[in-house]
Amino acid sequence: MSFPLSRRAVLAASALLGLAATPAFAQDKSITVMIWGTTWQLAVEQIAEQFTAETGIDVQMIAQSSSGESLAKLQAQRANPGVDVWFTTSSVASRAVKDDGLFAKIPVDKLSHTGEMIDGSYNEGWVAAYAYPLGIVYRPDLVDGEITSWEDLWKPEFDNALAVPAPSTYQGRIVLIASELAGGSIDDVDPGIKKLEALEPNVAFWYTSDAQARQALANGEVKVLVAPPSGAKTVRDQGVDVTMISPKPAAMMYDVMTIVKNGKEDMAAQFIDFMTSQSSQQIIAEKNQNMPVNATASVPEKLAGQYPHPEDTITYDEDKVNADFNGWNEKFLMTVSQ
Template sequence: MKKASLAGMLALLGTGLLTLAVSPAHAEKRTLVLSAYPIAQPLFNKYVYAPFKEKCGCEIVVETGNNADRIAKLDARRDNPVVDLVLLSDFGMLEASRKGLIQPLDYSKLKNYSQIYPFARNPIGGNYAVGYTIYSVGLVYRTDKIKSLTSWKDLWRDDMKGRIALPDVSTTQGPLALQMADIAWGGKTENFSTGMQKILAIKNNVVTFSKNSAQLSSLFAQDEIWAAPVARFTWAQLMKTGMPLKWSIPTEGQAAGMNVMGIVNKSKNADLAYQLMDFWLSKEVQTALAMELVDSPVNTQVVLPKDKAEFNTYGGEHIASLKFVKPETLLKHRSAWLEQWNKGISK
């Protein structure tokens, strides 16, 4: 009897320990790994990561870097991925999807999907992505030096010689400006050959082919340039130069770029990735990021006050003016553009 009783007690004790081991209260938190751009991470932590962690009861680890480096990492770890959710440019995501690194999305799992602009829905085809922010590239000019700029073609005017900056074609904004030059000068081919020819023809009129937005702020502040194509997310910084600057939406429209989200193929936490994606697209999060001038919203329910709207790609006129470069066009011609550019600039 004593032996049986002892065995029973041990069995009960073992059952209790097993129950304790799998109790949710003692379970390890799940970790979602996000691959993102390094810019504004403290603000993303405040308005996206921290509130989401509280909501999901999980942890978030963030890897940062540029498009190319992060796609290379995804490729290197394709058989045993570390990253769950990745944020890339639209053309970067298309490249990743073509490499088999991204899984198709089930948009029915995103309750906020119906609230975003149509161009942000399935932006690269194949159901691989969803847009989470956009930006415009318009023309900015010194009002005390230039009467007006109403067309992209105005950058070719005689009074612009030695007073403009253009983005280098190797930058994210380079192909966007190339497209607008092509549109303005009546280009008819998808490789923007007319735009390329026109830009190279005025290379000696250009103060610099800028590699980043910080350069533009310095050039305007030091009175070296009077006009340049500018990305909307840098407008607030340019205004801090104290120069009399004006933003112009040219008659041909504004160049536009979009960043998108996708879920990594074989992700171990795809369910959490969907939840974070949907949270990011919500009116509340999109509004908070727009108010902090971090990202312009794609959620159509966002309402911004005038002082914040001015620095976002936001509002009917801005949205209607956007001209996106097709991601497949950029991927197809990127190498040829770089080759033509480097050869043409060095002549």
């Protein structure tokens, strides 16, 4: 179900943001969005079509394969980046937007939906398009009983049965989860490294390629995949039944939108505002199978069980993650993956 915005509502939001009178808006009613191709095709393309219908602003897409490559491209072409809205991860965005010569601040005080958005999903540097936890995806036909907690993965019956992201994937979230389980924290990950060392006998492989890990679960090479909801969706799309849970601590991550200084910052802000509306977030929940960041949008009933309870989630300071991430990875490589 979606909840289309009326044209009057969109125009009111435009006036609130001060968009309608800008020269860029008047002269060239188009913006360019850099985004992952799959994300665009599944949900954002439909949202963009609605945005264009409501505002008259055309949306062009540039596909990206990785945030790192895209950031390097934007930096190399900063005089004329050719991009107005850039999608990336919250961890990359937190580093990138410190370059105020390339990125504009989000006009947070003028956005329409912040009162409906979940905590931690927006700031002056970026606005989340959707949220996703790192959780547990498993094949019920290969697992006896149910998996109900992270601690279950350390049980001997899962010997050589798990595909787990290496700390270099998902910005060290597996280290942070293990640290929380072992009494550590983002400021003390040593207990988490030891916890992962104890998990080693159950790990078939520590993956850095999502595609490889998802295919291994689909093929039955592993029974359990530690991954976000997109991992479960990919395997389901191959016709393989999987169950996903996001137990406590559910380490949250965000794919986010930033504004690139390309002369159309006002229209870029209007697109970002539209993306966080209830109707847009409903489309994201249904097609991307990720968590909406607008709390008034609901998730499909059949998927509700894979998302964490609000009280079980934990959102980390991305600046702190970025500062310490390489150190965590080095400790992991020295201790666990030798």
